[in-house]
Amino acid sequence: MNGFVVLPLLIPLVSAASSILFWRRRMIQRWLGLSSSFLLLGSGLLLLYTIREHGIQAMQVGGWPAPFGITLVADLFTGIMVTLAGLIGSAVAVYSVANIDARRETFGFHPLLQVLLMGVSGAFLTGDIFNLYVWFEVMLIASFVLLGLGGERKQLEGGFKYVTLNLVSSALFLAGVGLLYGAAGTLNMADLAVKLRNANEPALVTALAMIFLTAFGIKAAVFPLFFWLPASYHTPPVAISAVFAGLLTKVGVYAIIRVFTLVFVQDVAYTHGLILGISALTMITGVLGAAAQNDFRRILSFHIVSQIGYMTMGLGLYTSIALAGSVFYIVHHIIVKTNLFLISGIVERRTGSFQLKQMGGLYHASPLLALLFLIPAFSLAGIPPLSGFFAKFILIRAGLENEEYAIVAVALMVGLLTLFSMTKIWAEAFWKPAPNEFGPRPVHRTMWAPAVALAVLTICIGFGAGPVYELSEQTARQLMDPTAYIQAVLGVSR
């Protein structure tokens, strides 16, 4: 019936496993990786379409009824996220053809990317909190190996910090799952939602919620748990940074939103108020961190942190419009941020550096690249009519409606500072005269194509903000009222 819910897991798994069979045959691996990424995108779209038409889809793995087995469940939020994973996977797979050197490709770049996508999709699809942990581990190991692939000194240094801090998250997560199971006797999230509704120790449940907030907060890179991100994202080849930038932290954000709309809604005033405060600090510290950087990718990395604050802001406000803003923001951000990393790679090919000081002259030398940079850069800063403007607009409106003026002020000022950062890159890399001669270095069209495609999407989201908002709003309503989700998982309404 709805076995296709498992497709986003199966496609990358089959691709990765087959790639291992063709070890050292990098052309075969490349085609396996490319086709599987596009299939994942297709399966995501199919899933999204089915959910819109027929409601939330659930699948009991192995036929064991919930809550005893593991349930895969896809509501609109899942559908959107899986589609985005497929989109970014496809973009990066194409980009990697010219960006990843032959040696890294030979040593399993493609299967590793597929396993990463599988972990990401699994995290989006699972309805079981322990299974979520497993997919987090899959993601962690795949990303760690990708981060270190090539074994350069700075890669290993960044990778070490990355893995250590993420293991703290894993340990907390696992401890949290254990405690939650001890308290509620179940791991199924829908079942947890039902059981915790009548918990007799609300303070204890809030304490458990805090464990998850910390564990997922590390993954999402919120203040003050983001250290691993700026320490590592600028070290691997661009294709790898780009897929990390697009997807990894967003899995953390997804997990926070999922558990804080489904499971931990006992003391919203406290927990979500806290999330709102963390959001504000995340926005500010991230954007200031970016202002202090002079490396293209490090600037972008700090901006990821800052932008995470906007995504959690919607959850902190906890209204339909606000959550719709979060969803819209995630969609916008994944596309734009991945694209900026992809573009940083093209700039690096042209100028030979990621350091702003070493760059220059691209405004004249490469007008197309200049235009290509401006679109996601202005979108990130919230310049209308690009996607980022509407994302911020919705959140700000939601904030004003809730009379949360402080967070609105922060969100607006951080937007301005983001603009400041983007113009800094623009002035240094594009406007400033080139500090040293660089000859015409051709950039392969497989690097241009995904960047152009994502830029076009950014514009389309801006002009098609109406339909995108409608979808986000439906998603938010499903999240605000999880009855349908619970019913889809447990089969009966409780």
Added chain:
Amino acid sequence: MIHAAVLSGFVLAVFAPAIQRRWPKAGSWMLSLLPFGLAVLFASHIGEEPVRESTAWIPALGADLAFRLDGLGLVFALIISAVGAFVLIYAGGYLKGHRHLGRIQCFLLLFMASMLGVVLADNLVALFVFWELTSVTSYLLIGFDHEREKSRAAALQALLVTGFGGVAMLAGALLLQQITGTLSIEGVLGQGETIRAHALYVPALLLILLGAFTKSAQFPFHFWLPNAMEAPTPVSAYLHSATMVKAGIYLMARLSPALGGTDWWFGLLVTGGAVTMLAGAVLAFGKSDLKQILAYSTVSALGMLTFVLGIGGEAGARAAVVLLIAHSLYKGALFMAAGAVDHEAGTRMIEDLGGLRGAMPVTAAAALGAAVSMAGLPPLFGFIAKELFYEAAEVHPVLLACAVATGILTVGAAGLVAIRPFFGRAVQTLKHAHEAPSSLWLGPAALAAGGIVFGLFSGTAAGGLVAGAASSVAGIPVTAELGLLHGINLTLLLSAFTAVAGVALYASADRIRPLLRPVVGSLAWGPAGWYDALLASMMRFATFQTRLLQNGLLPHYLRVTLGMAILLIGVALVRGTGPPQKNLLTDVRLHEAVVGILILAGAFSSVRATSRLAAITSLGVVALGLAMTFVLFGAPDLAMTQFLVETLTVILLVLVIYKLPAYTQKSSDRTRLRDAIVSVIAGSLFTVLVLGVTSMQLAPEISDYYIENSEKLAHGRNIVNVILVDFRGLDTLGEITVLSIAAVGVYALLKLRPHKEEPS
């Protein structure tokens, strides 16, 4: 129709570089056909009923792409398209042969379309969208000479200052939506009384005025405008005098029926406007660079507009509209003339210029015509504007005095820009000056002629236009019987006084201007200094904060991360009923206690160990204790697994450490103590949590199901195995993947070494 008018500019902009490349000479003239056409189209609407068009954008949020063409919008649209057409032609001549001429034409057209969007939008979101687009195009245009550091800095300054105002305005617009429930401007204007009585009125007003004041360079945000003179002259003429800087004025004029008429409105606008017009006029008279004089006199004119909008009423509305039109005509002409002088003579400093009327007769005539209008002398349109300006200021003698003072200084500045370079003794200029090509004098001549025509035939040429726009501003029907002669009254006397005093001022310019220098310095430094200081301190704080947080040290990261966990969990527990009250020791049996002590001892000894071997063995003891616990609580199969895993781990680690260099203690005692405290607190918190959850007992656990169905349904007797491979087989699939990838990783780490010289 309006959609097409606005969007056509965007479309043409895309093709502008190609057109300019294909027809290097005629390209600019061809491009100007669109704005000319638009001007004709708008002109045909004079005196007609307002038209409204709307396309849904995000209907659920009330954001529509709605346009409305009424009297006020019409005046602005005419200025934007007519001046735009001349500027495109002018740019083609001014930047002839420049490698980026195509780009500047593209940006100018983008700007024109955005600006039309601003003044025709009937939805606050749509207005904001176009508003920001004008800021962005202005950024790209100010930075046109992008290889110069000063241009880049000026571009950024303008973007940040107007961008700051922009976000404030957005917040203000959304507050208006909270009050009125609509984002449609027409809808907002219909609820003026509700808005003014609402508690959010003052915040909304302040935010919107912040947007208007920054965009229209009102004191103390005026400093970006003179710096924006880094842009090539066509840009200065178009954006930074005739159109974009009037977007803020437009906003105030547009919303004045809803927001105006209160003490707040009057106080803020009149004070802000008066300070701006006076400061601008003084600074303009004190400057020597033609473009700087014009820039500051633009600031002053913008102040006058704010001032009369603040006074409001029919007189204020009429004065605002006429001043607006007159200023766009004469200032656009003067900027272009100044550019032509710069282009032909090679300098813009008035000390180095003189007597150019012989070499550049057409430019000189155009500049003179425009300057007479600027000075407010009859029979030009500027005279009518100044009469209305004084008339509006008559509400209070102090205001009238401010207005007259501004008028006098403006006469002086007009003399500096139009008489100094062209009349008097001929000066040897850098380049041998001769008349500019037609592309350079057409614009100034046409705009200056406009000032004369509107002045002489004000009733017929401008009456309908002004009445329509002033009605929009005042919110009630306003008549405009314009004419040069109104009989002998106070304003005429004041005009005469202004002219005489102004001429006297100009005559003694060489003596007075040096005296102004300190004033000019301090007035110019103040707010600009604030901008620099703010930016610098932001950067200092950013660097400090980043060094503090992201210091590169993993132990610091770990401490903060764990500290955050402790803080969040601890506060949550303390907030509640506190740790669960349960007698911990009642049902503990002796052998359980022994195992517990064993675990604690193992943990303690591993921390205190002075060699790796000892630490690992101690950890093995901890693991053993845990396995014992499993035995004690009826899970022998788990215990078995635990034993095997732990033994293997210890053996593997021992093999590994055999290869490692000798162990050294690197952390100080203080660090260790701090880490110990963190660890103990974390451990205690989790202990409390474990004790807490075991007392919750919400529902029967799912394990009963496994015990019951393991053999019956899954055909396996070892429940753990069945859970692993069947009930929760998906988990195992994931874990297998983890192991395989770990293997791939280790293999790659060993085999894939970086090249000796790794290109970074």
